[in-house]
Amino acid sequence: MKSLEVGLKDEFGILPLCSAWCPCRARAQFSRSDWLATKAGSYKYAQITSFAPFVPLHLQVVRALSKVAKQALLAPACGCQPLTVAIRNISFSPRQVTSGSDASFHSVSFSETDHPKVLITGGLGQLGVGLAKLLRKRFGKNNVILSDIRKPPSNVFHSGPFIYSDILDYKNLREIVVNNRITWLVHYSALLSAVGESNVALARAVNITGLHNILDIAAEHGLRLFVPSTIGAFGPTSPRNPTPDLCVQRPRTIYGVSKVHAELMGEYYHHRYGLDFRCLRYPGIISADSQPGGGTTDYAVQIFHDGVKTGKFECNLKPDTRLPMMYIDDCLRATLEVMEAPAETLSMRTYNINAMSFTPEELANEVQKQLPDLQVTYEIDSVRQAIADSWPMNFDDSNARNDWGWKHDYDLPELVQTMLNFIGSDSRIAQAN
Numbered sequence: 155m156k157s158l159e160v161g162l163k164d165e166f167g168i169l170p171l172c173s174a175w176c177p178c179r180a181r182a183q184f185s186r187s188d189w190l191a192t193k194a195g196s197y198k199y200a201q202i203t204s205f206a207p208f209v210p211l212h213l214q215v216v217r218a219l220s221k222v223a224k225q226a227l228l229a230p231a232c233g234c235q236p237l238t239v240a241i242r243n244i245s246f247s248p249r250q251v252t253s254g255s256d257a258s259f260h261s262v263s264f265s266e267t268d269h270p271k272v273l274i275t276g277g278l279g280q281l282g283v284g285l286a287k288l289l290r291k292r293f294g295k296n297n298v299i300l301s302d303i304r305k306p307p308s309n310v311f312h313s314g315p316f317i318y319s320d321i322l323d324y325k326n327l328r329e330i331v332v333n334n335r336i337t338w339l340v341h342y343s344a345l346l347s348a349v350g351e352s353n354v355a356l357a358r359a360v361n362i363t364g365l366h367n368i369l370d371i372a373a374e375h376g377l378r379l380f381v382p383s384t385i386g387a388f389g390p391t392s393p394r395n396p397t398p399d400l401c402v403q404r405p406r407t408i409y410g411v412s413k414v415h416a417e418l419m420g421e422y423y424h425h426r427y428g429l430d431f432r433c434l435r436y437p438g439i440i441s442a443d444s445q446p447g448g449g450t451t452d453y454a455v456q457i458f459h460d461g462v463k464t465g466k467f468e469c470n471l472k473p474d475t476r477l478p479m480m481y482i483d484d485c486l487r488a489t490l491e492v493m494e495a496p497a498e499t500l501s502m503r504t505y506n507i508n509a510m511s512f513t514p515e516e517l518a519n520e521v522q523k524q525l526p527d528l529q530v531t532y533e534i535d536s537v538r539q540a541i542a543d544s545w546p547m548n549f550d551d552s553n554a555r556n557d558w559g560w561k562h563d564y565d566l567p568e569l570v571q572t573m574l575n576f577i578g579s580d581s582r583i584a585q586a587n
């Protein structure tokens with residue numbers, strides 16, 4: 155006789171019981187009255203104490219499992235072991251986490267629809283608006299919903315669907331996913347490295363508690379989930395030049411700790427529950443049309459804005475601080491590519507991606523080729539400097555290149571030219587107005 159634990163749930167539901175690799179997709183049905191027995195602790199379980207040994211597929215009906223489970227349960231013929239299905243029961247928002255790779259039985263499968271239906275959380279930050287634009291081009295305007303807790307500028311509001319969503323509000327998130335038949339979730343909400351150090355409690359809530367909500371929703375509704383990680387997921391004891399995908403990860407910021415947690419939790423949900431979790435570790439991202447949100451690499455964006463507007467730039471990192479960087483178009487394309495990559499090409503679920511690596515001095519020299527009068531001074535921010543000194547100098551992204559064909563387009567000279575063209579034309583328009 156086997157023992158099986160199933161989680162608490164406040165509504166009628168069906169849980170798949172077979173593991174990711176089991177072809178038989180055995181499921182059990184439970185009704186509300188079944189969810190009675192619990193164990194103490196923040197995670198509660200109803201327990202089916204026993205059920206019949208495995209019997210041949212299509213023939214078996216396993217009856218009267220315990221006081222807890224009353225309805226029929228089909229057990230697989232393949233001899234697979236039933237999974238323990240842990241489900242959180244937090245106040246009035248119990249969550250269901252399904253086991254098995256076919257977690258999509260709650261959701262719209264891709265065969266039902268031409269395109270994925272995408273929700274982007276934290277979409278009003280540096281990266282979300284650009285990603286929405288790229289995905290809308292590919293999947294159609296109405297198939298990509300931007301969300302955030304901030305008020306969108308009017309051009310963003312009028313460019314496609316936008317919705318308020320606080321990732322700390324689990325029920326609201328679930329409602330959005332259900333009502334909009336979401337199939338892909340891109341989870342961008344976060345507090346970045348520098349701002350996280352100035353508000354650790356909030357960073358912990360958004361980056362860790364928020365992620366838990368996202369993982370549970372994604373698992374429950376069979377979503378494909380993208381969560382970005384970062385060069386900040388490494389620390390002073392990691393190899394820094396270059397930093398491979400798999401090595402010691404002991405970051406010293408709440409941001410880094412939360413991102414290692416996200417990588418591990420996503421991979422755990424993938425292996426345990428079959429969640430289609432995909433993660434890229436981004437380097438510092440440089441963009442012209444959106445402002446960075448409080449990171450250590452922000453200087454590499456600010457130099458362009460200040461250089462064009464004032465001809466001066468005060469850098470908060472030392473001139474020889476080398477960090478991996480990438481132009482936003484490469485970053486967003488990589489994100490779409492890894493989301494579209496066939497699962498069998500992914501030998502891992504978390505990949506480094508990179509494009510270039512430079513110091514503030516090297517960047518300033520390149521910018522000065524175009525803006526020869528630019529004056530750069532250095533006023534070191536000790537918090538940011540300490541963070542930067544613990545991060546990778548060069549990122550080894552060979553696994554991404556080999557597995558799913560990652561290739562960057564922008565090197566330092568193209569990056570500088572593109573940024574200056576963009577910001578220069580923007581400021582000329584602003585002056586003309």
Ligand SMILES: NC(=O)C1=CN([C@@H]2O[C@H](COP(=O)(O)OP(=O)(O)OC[C@H]3O[C@@H](n4cnc5c(N)ncnc54)[C@H](O)[C@@H]3O)[C@@H](O)[C@H]2O)C=CC1
Nearest residue numbers: 276278279280281320321342343344382384436438439447
């Ligand atoms: N920009 C970069 O250089 C890099 C970014 N990443 C990651 O990419 C993702 C997006 O980054 P950015 O756009 O640069 O970040 P950002 O800081 O510019 O934007 C984050 C967004 O999250 C939103 N947010 C905060 N609390 C929220 C909550 N409770 N509910 C919903 N939304 C909330 C904010 O309003 C903000 O619009 C983040 O996860 C970040 O860690 C990773 C490496 C580099």
Ligand SMILES: CC(=O)[C@H](N)C(=O)O
Nearest residue numbers: 346347384449450451
């Ligand atoms: C590299 C990042 O994750 C971000 N830009 C930051 O500096 O915090």
